[in-house]
Amino acid sequence: MNIINGFHKFYSLLQDDMSKRIYTSRIMYSISDDKKWIKKIVEELSEGEYLYGLPKGKADYIFGCGTYGFLTYKYFDNEWCGFVDNNHLKYPNGLFGLDVISPVELPKNARVFLCVKYHEKEIMEQLLGVGITKENIINIGKMLQDIANRQYFDLPYLQCESRESFADCGALNGDTAIEFAKWCGGNYEHIYCFEPDKYNAEICKKRLQTMQGKYTVIPKAVYDVEGTIEFSVCKNGNSNIVAEQDKNRDYTSFQEIGNHIRSVGEKMQVETASLDSELAGKRVTFIKMDVEGAELKALMGAKQIIREQKPKLAISLYHSAEDIYTIPSYLMDLRQDYKYYLRHYSLFDTETVLYAI
Template sequence: MSWRRKRQGIEMLQKIYSKFIDQKSKEIFKSRLLFSLTGDYSEICKIVSGTDQAAEIRHKISFSKDRHVFLWGTGFWGDHLIKSFPDIKWQGYVDNSPRESQKNGMPVYDPQEFLKIYSGQPIFIATAFYHEEIHHQLLSYGIGEDKIINAGKLMVDLFDSQYFDLPFLPHAEDEVFVDAGCFDGLTVRNFIKWSGGKYREIISFEPDAVCLEKCRAVLKDVENLTLENMGLWSSKGVLSFHATGNSDSQIAEEGETRITTGMLDEIAGDRRITFIKMDIEGAEKEALMGAQNIIRNQKPKLAISIYHKKEDIWELPALLLEMNPEYQFYLRHYSLREAETVLYAV
């Protein structure tokens, strides 16, 4: 790489950095950038530590004289908690159906074994799926509420708050909202709540057929909603797609099925788009390129996932500033691991 290109790259990073409105966004950008360049997970730990949920976790642990902590659940959520909170003294796992006696160098107990050795340490509920049932189970064992850290609920609450929690996002009564990656319909519901039901139209895109049917079922009562069974891209066509029926579905060369793609510029027609959200598993750059006329001429509010690819953290802001240099940015993080970082452009 020539010195001129290096200098241009540095200048672009400086320009992006200057566009972040608040210090929190700047700190997330620096850590996210360093994580992309070095793979140093301590940068993700810094981002996670800045969430209210991490502060609540540390507050609860601070009341324990013995900082040793158990994890209830042996799934991947527990693995992420261990990585994101390396300073916590993890003592072991508990699982209702343990498949192994050890994990990550720590013992795995079934509930009865655990109760025999338990002596009042904090317990992390390390699953986002059955956290309420496990919470009730722990209470039934006589374990005090002050000893239970429902990390599962904290993770769900944090995830569910994304896209609409910023007080800096202005709302108009004629909102036309584009939901790229409808998945389970939750974002549409949250948009309606955020807008107070005052909007003109919602246009949702979901290329996964299984997810689309789920969305149709849960959103059947929503007015002025268009559900499109296609993916957004930089061109109209047909692409290979890996369909999983969950949030991992994505455009992929080795995909076992084919989907139709389209450009938002063409699909929107003469609509005035006011808000675009994208969480489309790495296709964000291509989809933004297919919406460049809208971005240039209408300057909609944007909430764009910026973590699927390492280069997203600099390529997506640079692309948006090329399309419309008037944008200013916020960054927020919505998980206790490396996923769910959102770039807001206003």
């Protein structure tokens, strides 16, 4: 199947208009790298509509010099006045041509975009204490968390069946597994959590202890074959299999690779496993994959389960520009009876999910 025919075929299999709009925009973004196509997707979210509708011409600052702050700077075309951070002295040369100041240096009329994942309440109090009004604090971190809380289980066409069995590939800290248990009302047979980052896996085990033995945490990376592979352990959701072109690079914190941010951590060898091998003979009704760019390989390792059991699928479709074509093409070749939907769960170019039902 050539690329154009593949696009046409998959487009025809998308089940609603929102999916078709997201698909079209992601194709155009993959081709052009023009962030206006991400804006079209994000504006579909209530949070995105609010942010893009804010009046311009304010004294806008970004609080936070981490990933959230970087992505807010990249994807929102405000006339940014600078960055704000409690560790501002770490950035004597500023960031992206802008100064990094301390909170006490903020002008009283500043509008602050709070781009942090942790300590948001304390920072809110700090900003109020230096004279920033509550109306002028835009909590990006909270918006991102609210959007993330809807991920994987908000699609109305996704129906829970009796005795669900869930394969959570890229389980991180167990959040998705816990949400899955809530979604199916506890009516599940087993949860299989695959998480190769040993730090994340330990947290996941502790958080799932209330599952009363109905879960297994498997400290392996899902892939198409069993073996070992080099892995970057970041102790967060950005842990990833090290791509061949990245093996000899010297990263210190994070590096922009392609169209997304990938954290860089301690490199080590981890075990890989295919779902077909690891879950051989097991019933699987739902597979979720967010494995930082290894989704296609992981799906190749699950082809027997997909062909024989037709599990529901929720697959990340944003880690590389090629994913928008290669992953749907592979799934269409495996089975011809899936119905497809796309949804987006971020203010940036991340967290686009392909559902197959």
